[in-house]
Amino acid sequence: MVFSEDNLMLRQLARDFANKELTPDLLDQVEETNVFPEEVLQKMADIGFFGIKIPEEYGGMGGNNMDYIAVIEEISRVSAVASLYVSAPNGLGGGPLLISGTEAQKQKYLPPLVTNEKKMCFALTEPGAGSDASSIITKAEDMGDYFLLNGRKTFITRAPLCADAVVYAKTKDADGKVGVSAFIVDMHSEGVSTGSHVRKMGLIGAATSDIVLEDVKVPKENLLGELNQGFKVAMKTLDGGRLGVAAMSVGVAQSCLDEAIKYTKVRKQFGKALADFQNTKFTLADMATKLQAARELLYSAAEAKDRGENCSALVSMAKYYASEICNELAAKALQLHGGYGYTKEYRIERLYRDCRVFTIFEGTSQIQQTVIARSLLKD
Incomplete structure (x- = not known):
């Protein structure tokens, strides 16, 4: 898959921001207070993350779906909850306006979403x-x-x-x-x-x-x-939202794999590192393979949307598979951590909790299966 130079730069920008600003101390504070700091949200808005898919005439970047999922994937790799704030103005928040809003509505409501003046x-x-x-x-x-x-x-x-x-x-x-x-x-x-x-x-x-x-x-x-005609608007909006959830799933799944690799390299049992056991190697190989499959499905769906294709079934496939695989990888990574994975001292505990809803919100896995099956069986 070929990525544009702009897309790669945007991905690197999101990765650098996440690693610098979404620190473990900050995320622990969010967990304790249930409040995401407004100053960090404003930094994301100032960079342009809240307007990735918003056209330039409304203050946004005017980017495409590939740009959108690149940022979501990198942000969610560090913090799933932070990625929700990026997803909202580009997806379920701004999406209905982009799909069916009048020019007056777009002019009134989209610019404040981009700047974080309003949500x-x-x-x-x-x-x-x-x-x-x-x-x-x-x-x-x-x-x-x-x-x-x-x-x-x-x-x-x-x-x-x-x-x-x-x-x-x-x-x-x-x-x-x-x-x-x-x-x-x-x-x-x-x-x-x-x-x-x-x-x-x-x-x-x-x-x-x-x-x-x-x-x-x-x-x-x-x-x-x-x-x-609002139901049609809702379903079209959810198409974009589901792509965002698939990107979150891929980002969190990558983090689960990262944590599993890091832990098994240093944790020793029976005189050697867990990573030296064949069972561990096979588990990690299985995790990496399924993650790559989910990522390729996500990118294919985003490219199809950018080409203007009717790809609801492909988007549902991406959301269904990526969210299910994310949960599977989180469970396997936690298992590799043993009892330590069940404690809040290790990131995998939070990743495990955060990703559980991915198979539920913006259409359950069963709804995605229904959408996929309907496309297969239509005359």
Whole structure:
């Protein structure tokens, strides 16, 4: 696979930033406080990481998907939670605007995402609508001059930190046909509240909560895309988001392999290093091979998207395989650490916790299998 000079430079920039700024002490502090320092986020914004895929006319880099995954992979290799903040404006946050926003909406909402002046979240999941996203019950009623939204969203990443949210709700058109529409909701509007922060096993430092909507008035100009066509916007957005999760998975999986190699070289049992045992060598070889396969699948999917191909199935393959392999490598790396891997003294403990959700959010592995199978069986 051939990479452009700009892509390689961007990857090196992300790697250098992660190694310099995302120090073990900083990440330990994030774990203890559940807060990611705003000054570090601002440094990422100043470098341009929050606008990798945002066009230059809105303040971004105007990069492509290969650029995006290069940065996500390098950042997540050091810190998975840090990569969430890079992914959001380029993926689920800014994605719906890039896909279906009006020029006025793009001009208003995209530049502040790039500069970190504001944050935006993606609010689709509900207590009773996870994998079956079409079963959402949040409603938006057309009141003439505005829409009135009522409902509850759940597991919304960074919701307590965001100034705005893209909220999906059931709507009716003039003929009474029911569909799903997308709305840009000001999180400071009357009737909007966030629940208590969800206590998660991993990705500590990216606050997650419910969004509660009680008679929230949303201006007509904040309808995102066409009425009743929001579900299509959501699915297209998730395509890009899933590519980001695949890149996170590859980055974390590489870190798991790095930690396993480092530990087995110095840990001795029965008079020799663990790395000298054939079983260890075979385990590491298996890990490296599967990681490379996941990486190649990720790059293939990103290149296909950059060519403008309809590649939802390929993106799902990348997300499915990379996230599953990441979890497998984390488990194997922890096993090689033995009892020490179960303690917080070693990085593998955090990597193991952080990656567990990769097979769940932005579409479970089972949903990815459904997307892949549908593409195989269509007429």
